[in-house]
Amino acid sequence: MLCLASWPSLVVLDLDHTCWNRPRFRAGPPFTPVNAGLAGITSASGETLDLYPGARRTLMRLRDAGVPVALASRSHRKNWALEWLRMLRVDAASTFESVVSPSPIVIRDGSKAEHVREIHRRTSVEFDEMLFFDDNVHDVALVEQLGCTVVHCAGGRGLTEALFDEGLARWQARPHTAAAVGDGRRGPGRRRRHRGGRA
Helix, strand or coil: CCCCCCCCCCCEEEECCCCCCCCCCCCCCCCCEEEHHHEEECCCCCEEEECHHHHHHHHHHHHHHCCEEEEEECCCHHHHHHHHHHHEEEEEEEHHHHHHCCCCCCCCCHHHHHCCCCEEEEEECHHEEEEEEECCCHHHCCCCCCCEEEEEEECCCCCCCHHHHHHHHHHHHHHHHCECCCCCHHHHHHHHCCCCCCC
């Protein structure tokens, strides 16, 4: 695992097939947390949705480093996705939602480039200070054109720790318009402030 001297100002994550598996639900709510959300949630028809192991560990690392996390998703059931964020736990201390809050959660149709532009407007974080992860190669290409450092989460395994470290290394190798967040020694919960808000 990398020993990092600096971090991006903002990490932007896709949801479906990047942070969590997305089964084809035969029915929706009520959703039930499994092991208090540490092992996912189940739908009324029994399908299970959970964070990928690498995504769960990545979210813990970002939380502990105090790096803000925003979400950019086209998940077609926004209300369901917001409920899953509240129910899924990264660990015993934090839900997925609490790791992200107060950064923007943008869930709607359209190009991910537009999602990231909205996140930029709401946070004032420059594009070259963002690190973006998505399983859709077309979205990755469009967001890269904005100036973000991007990583394609291919192979059906979502965001792995190896992909996260690869993205951090790419981001560190680039010139930036703003100072990096911290020096890698900040304690848990200490985050750089930006303008947040919800989608």
